[in-house]
Amino acid sequence: MTKSKTKIEEQLQRKGNIELVETIITAKKSEKWLPVADILSSPRRKRMDINLGEVNEKSKSGETILVLGKVLSQGELDKKIKISALNFSEKAKEKIAKAGASHLSILELIKENPKGEGVKILK
DSSP, X not given: OOOOHHHXXXXXXXXXXXXXXXXXXXXXXXXXXXXXXXXXXXXXGGSEXXXXXXXXXXXXXXXXXXXXXXXXXXXXXXXXXXXXXXXEOHHHHHHHHHTTOEEEEHHHHHHHOTTOTTEEEEO
16 A cells, blocks of 8 residues: 555655655656655665666566666676666666666656556565
């Protein structure tokens, strides 16, 4: 069950990261992206940091993967996928590019795909 938009707005007031605030505001405008706004507006400890190896295991070639946290460089990526996350480590960015995959911020993904179709959220 997701939080109400009012509750998300209250939690948004405590955030200092401008990009995070903009992402939450954009996400809460659409019902499809509301669960993303819910998690991002929550305390930082509820966000996930996921290694590339885990992303590789849980994805299929050609998918769009959403990570609600940071993508770390542990493991290898051997699929051409699109990975969207709040943050990426520098080594993870290098490995993603080397595998022929692409990475973008959550805000860029929401703007590119406002209906949220075909996005797999890793939890």
